[in-house]
Amino acid sequence: MNWDQDITASLSIKYPIIQAPMLGITTPEMVSAIADEGGLGSLPVGGLSPETSLQLIRKVKAKTTAPFAVNLFTHDIPAIDLNDADIMQDLLEDLSEKYYLGYERQDVATFKFHSYKEQVELLIGEKIPVVSFTFGIPDETSIAQLKATGVLLIGTATSVKEAVLLEQQGIDMITAQGIEAGGHRGTFLEDGPLPQVGTLPLVAQICKAVKIPVIAAGGIYDGSTIKAAAALGAAGVQIGSAFLASDESLAIPAFKQALQHISETDTVLTRSFSGRWARGIRNKFMEAVEEAGIRIPVYPVQNSLTTSLRANAQKKDNINFTNLWAGQSAAKAKQEPAAAIFRNLLMQIGASDQ
């Protein structure tokens, strides 16, 4: 394997393979398993309270002494449109009644969202070596604080323009997220339609536009796709869907089962669950929101509105009313320990005995 640049030294890892931070899926156990294998485990704490974030970080630390990354959501907190939220809650109530989902109407005016800014200090305090982020660029103060203590920053770009901006802001590495990726789009420049660029051309073009290392994300799941990323000029890969059905994943049993039967064409982009574009397996909830034709509140308002409904569905192992984030290479994701999945990837690229 010839990578364009060596990022293993600066990340203190053995292999330039990053386990994608998947909020709601990734556990501290998954992160520590990958860290112990020599990859970069990523703990997602986007939107969580400082207290919960700290608990999760401590849980990883209790399981491994290897370094790992923590992932933030660096969006601005939006104003809430109470009218849009009201109309959406009518729909959620209707669905709840029809399908016994136990939705209780919420007082949206009292919603309070956590900013990544509340998490910066604790990350520094906990000596987290790598902070990755998505949905934006941290403000200059946060960047300066993190960099002053030697934290390495990895931003997410879905277009060449976003990648160039991240480099200009002093970010150390870029995750180039192709349209194939499961979960939320990291898009933060909203000056036109959602960028929908495939991993292959996106990585190739970002690698030519910036000097900092680029990590390829989206559709990567095996030896051939990892090697392709290296050929495109990437310095590493980020892999999410391959770990969706792992023993350490929070995915409900019916979701893990569904992954065994989908094909590469079964995921779509939707704003229905969170207010932000994300890729997942098409299901009844997406269709119901689309059919209703109502305006979907912005992220994270819609995300909060649908939280209890999704949680209730998950408790019932019901895949029709919770988000099934998955990428275009998620089919047949293996149901085994994350470490075994990781080692299999290493074997496929001939790196297992390094």
Add this chain to the structure above:
Amino acid sequence: MNWDQDITASLSIKYPIIQAPMLGITTPEMVSAIADEGGLGSLPVGGLSPETSLQLIRKVKAKTTAPFAVNLFTHDIPAIDLNDADIMQDLLEDLSEKYYLGYERQDVATFKFHSYKEQVELLIGEKIPVVSFTFGIPDETSIAQLKATGVLLIGTATSVKEAVLLEQQGIDMITAQGIEAGGHRGTFLEDGPLPQVGTLPLVAQICKAVKIPVIAAGGIYDGSTIKAAAALGAAGVQIGSAFLASDESLAIPAFKQALQHISETDTVLTRSFSGRWARGIRNKFMEAVEEAGIRIPVYPVQNSLTTSLRANAQKKDNINFTNLWAGQSAAKAKQEPAAAIFRNLLMQIGASDQ
């Protein structure tokens, strides 16, 4: 360069690089230039009359003795919905009046479409060694006729399922067309939403599902993307957009110029021009059809309806009312001879002195 399988011998070419058949763009001169350089030139004759097809084939033959491929559209001829066509013509007349496009209302009931079946005999008569096709699978009789005379067949797939079907029908090679590709989607299984799978996961997954050679298409434009295709398991690549602005391209000057200023995010999928999904640079015509919110007649009805309007726009070098098919790696397509573009690709993969 290590390709998974060697297709150069069976295609009688030197390099497994195929110039994409781009109807309305590709000239006999482009085909012969690529053929002379040792690549596979592809002459598009989809939907053309046998007479025009023969003329174009003879033109290529007058310029080169090297083998080349001919590309067919293997769709069924649909019934015409006169009402939909009528409503669409109202819009075309409105646009024409507003923007001086000289549209003349057509008698749709007299439309006659050519089937690829009318072209099979002449391809055999002309001893065309390679026939590629898109929009479907030729009927069994046509496949048998072509194969009986030693013609090599290349089909187009946009999903694993389509690829498997092509292999089952005895097709010799598969072009795996990722969502990044410019121009028409080759999709022919219409049992759900349009497959929108990226080249990277699509090629990787098709290569694992079939035994016949796979040619990667969509987003490929330089050495790094060609090498990535090889890493994915492809036996060759098909490249279109890189030749869009070549001297031998029929693209109007304003289109060639526009290519110098777009980015990887500026193309979108549309049915507005032809009735079939295709990727091109967003322009006024697309937007006008979308805004009208009317039903778009199926392919090739809509294609015929918009032909004169597009031709008139092209005469005026007006990019607002003609299709600007282009892929996600079309930006800065070089304005030089196709042979120079081809040789540059060879240099980038270290193959120029083979």
